[in-house]
Amino acid sequence: MGILEVRNLTKTFGGLVAVGDVSFAVKRGSISGLIGPNGAGKTTVFNLITGVYKVTSGEIVFDGRPIHNLEPHVIANMGITRTFQNIRLFKRLSVYNNILTACHRNARYSIADAVLRLRGFKAEERRMREDADALMEVMGLTRWRNSVAHSLPYGVQRRLEIARALAVKPKLLLLDEPAAGMNPDETQQLMSLICRIREEFNCTVLVIEHRMDLIMGICENIIVLNFGRKLTEGSPGEIQTDPRVIEAYLGEGAKIGA
Amino acid sequence: MDWFYIKGILILSGINLMAVLGLSLLTGFTGLFSFGHAGFMAIGAYTAAYLGVKMGLPLTVALLAGGFSAGLVSLFIGKLTLKLKGDYFCIATLGFGEAIRLILDNVQTFGGARGWPGIPIRVDLWNVALVNVVGIALLVNLVNSRHGRNMIAVREEELAAKTIGIDTFRYKMISLFISAVYAGVAGGLVGYYTGFLQPKMFSLNKSTELTIIVIFGGIGSISGSVLGALLLTALPEILRAFALWRLVVYGAAVIFIMISRPEGLMGGKEITWKGIASLLQRGLRLHPAAKSQAGAGAQASVGDRGGDRDGNGSASGSGSGDRAAQSIKPSF
Ligand SMILES: Nc1ncnc2c1ncn2[C@@H]1O[C@H](COP(=O)(O)OP(=O)(O)OP(=O)(O)O)[C@@H](O)[C@H]1O
Ligand SMILES: [Mg+2]
Numbered sequence: 031m032g033i034l035e036v037r038n039l040t041k042t043f044g045g046l047v048a049v050g051d052v053s054f055a056v057k058r059g060s061i062s063g064l065i066g067p068n069g070a071g072k073t074t075v076f077n078l079i080t081g082v083y084k085v086t087s088g089e090i091v092f093d094g095r096p097i098h099n100l101e102p103h104v105i106a107n108m109g110i111t112r113t114f115q116n117i118r119l120f121k122r123l124s125v126y127n128n129i130l131t132a133c134h135r136n137a138r139y140s141i142a143d144a145v146l147r148l149r150g151f152k153a154e155e156r157r158m159r160e161d162a163d164a165l166m167e168v169m170g171l172t173r174w175r176n177s178v179a180h181s182l183p184y185g186v187q188r189r190l191e192i193a194r195a196l197a198v199k200p201k202l203l204l205l206d207e208p209a210a211g212m213n214p215d216e217t218q219q220l221m222s223l224i225c226r227i228r229e230e231f232n233c234t235v236l237v238i239e240h241r242m243d244l245i246m247g248i249c250e251n252i253i254v255l256n257f258g259r260k261l262t263e264g265s266p267g268e269i270q271t272d273p274r275v276i277e278a279y280l281g282e283g284a285k286i287g288a
Numbered sequence: 289m290d291w292f293y294i295k296g297i298l299i300l301s302g303i304n305l306m307a308v309l310g311l312s313l314l315t316g317f318t319g320l321f322s323f324g325h326a327g328f329m330a331i332g333a334y335t336a337a338y339l340g341v342k343m344g345l346p347l348t349v350a351l352l353a354g355g356f357s358a359g360l361v362s363l364f365i366g367k368l369t370l371k372l373k374g375d376y377f378c379i380a381t382l383g384f385g386e387a388i389r390l391i392l393d394n395v396q397t398f399g400g401a402r403g404w405p406g407i408p409i410r411v412d413l414w415n416v417a418l419v420n421v422v423g424i425a426l427l428v429n430l431v432n433s434r435h436g437r438n439m440i441a442v443r444e445e446e447l448a449a450k451t452i453g454i455d456t457f458r459y460k461m462i463s464l465f466i467s468a469v470y471a472g473v474a475g476g477l478v479g480y481y482t483g484f485l486q487p488k489m490f491s492l493n494k495s496t497e498l499t500i501i502v503i504f505g506g507i508g509s510i511s512g513s514v515l516g517a518l519l520l521t522a523l524p525e526i527l528r529a530f531a532l533w534r535l536v537v538y539g540a541a542v543i544f545i546m547i548s549r550p551e552g553l554m555g556g557k558e559i560t561w562k563g564i565a566s567l568l569q570r571g572l573r574l575h576p577a578a579k580s581q582a583g584a585g586a587q588a589s590v591g592d593r594g595g596d597r598d599g600n601g602s603a604s605g606s607g608s609g610d611r612a613a614q615s616i617k618p619s620f
Contacts, residue, residue, distance in 0.1 A: 101455075134452075134453070155434075198452050
């Protein structure tokens with residue numbers, strides 16, 4: 031059984047079927063891809079999984095438990111975190127404080143403990159700061175430690191957003207177009223970063239991307255959406271040669287480069 | 289200006305400051321605008337006065353109970369409106385503030401619109417100062433904790449806050465509750481300072497004044513709120529000599545600051561001990577040479593908000609010898 035199972039998932043906006051009767055499973059420990067042309071419903075699927083949107087019908091099962099229509103923060107705390115297609119950092123905070131904020135679950139002290147500086151406050155706060163520093167080191171963000179998030183280069187902002195998602199110690203990490211706006215060199219480095227994240231953080235990754243080199247390079251299984259429907263699913267080799275996929279993307283007769 | 293007069297201004301500033309501190313948490317740190325905090329002050333004022341005058345409770349208990357009842361009412365309002373999108377809350381607080389004033393206008397037990405005279409005067413500079421010192425200390429501690437950071441996350445990017453597991457509704461409620469308690473305590477102080485309560489003391493004007501002070505001092509800065517409360521309470525009093533023109537000058541001063549420093553007096557920064565120490569050091573070194581550099585030094589006294597207050601953050605990463613840190617090297 032997969033870590034994530036999506037069954038007959040449907041989401042409509044008024045008359046528009048953004049996601050229609052989509053089913054797929056994500057294998058534990060895998061890196062999987064979710065692709066499709068613009069407006070295919072990929073981001074909507076992420077918004078449904080993370081509870082940002084309520085599902086119209088269908089179910090989403092994570093780790094054996096149904097999670098559809100739970101509150102976003104509950105889902106996050108169960109172990110699913112994400113990045114956003116249009117980056118959503120805490121813009122005016124430093125890199126360090128972006129990450130430190132996301133480490134909030136690593137401490138248990140209450141508001142009274144904080145206000146009166148009681149019990150484990152000092153020790154727990156120190157541990158959170160160590161966690162944040164370690165994560166910054168891992169993600170190569172240390173040299174930007176005190177820079178304000180919105181002033182960072184685009185690629186670094188994307189990386190910071192991944193770091194912030196990892197601070198919650200997710201079991202499933204959802205990346206929405208992490209390579210958007212990156213040059214081929216940065217994309218290459220992002221690919222190896224995603225692979226290393228899977229190893230080091232012991233988590234499953236589901237990634238939306240338009241860059242086929244990235245998708246074909248790191249994904250074991252790829253789900254293809256088109257007009258809100260699932261078109262097909264398979265290994266990179268299968269997807270690359272599937273005429274339906276090629277047609278959906280580029281019209282008849284074209285070929286997806288790897 | 290004699291001491292008595294100055295003392296009066298300081299007490300008024302201190303009372304305002306207490307309410308501003310609370311609003312600073314709500315507006316400056318959590319990003320929620322309220323135009324009804326005068327209503328919370330009113331609840332605190334009348335409750336504290338009632339408990340002290342009619343039931344003979346001591347000042348501390350009366351003030352705390354006043355703050356607490358304002359907090360309880362705020363939870364009710366928050367429950368109804370904080371799940372909705374931002375603007376509803378703002379409008380609801382506005383309606384709430386006016387409703388409280390109108391209700392008090394018509395409740396004859398507390399003197400109605402004519403007011404409630406004869407409240408014993410128990411507030412002086414010292415207990416106002418004490419209340420504020422405690423208020424500031426607790427707030428600084430809160431803001432520099434994971435709970436405070438969660439509130440800031442709600443202000444910065446609510447959706448992202450949710451997706452890293454922050455219960456944003458809960459933190460908005462907590463922020464609202466604490467800010468209402470502060471406003472309630474401030475209201476209690478009003479009654480025991482002036483010896484007289486009247487509903488129109490807690491009008492929309494008062495709520496607006498508090499919000500102006502928070503924005504003037506700088507969103508997300510406690511020191512900014514302190515400076516703002518002291519300056520903007522004192523200013524109209526000092527300008528009293530100009531009679532008619534004082535409110536014009538007051539307005540012009542606020543507009544001038546907001547145009548020249550749109551991010552507010554402190555612009556999200558805090559005055560810290562570390563900052564002051566380094567300023568003094570610089571000042572001593574520079575003293576004989578150039579006085580003009582002191583201006584530049586003033587910038588140094590301003591510490592980055594949320595930096596390592598304990599100063600151990602930067603050293604700790606390497607010390608922990610994290611397994612992951614060694615096996616993954618930073619790329620691109
Ligand atoms: N909140 C919303 N309200 C109305 N329509 C929406 C909403 N969110 C998404 N849609 C619509 O749903 C469809 C799918 O959108 P979605 O953002 O999921 O596409 P996508 O596959 O992520 O596309 P892209 O590759 O451009 O990011 C689009 O037609 C979009 O306009
Ligand atoms: Mg999208």
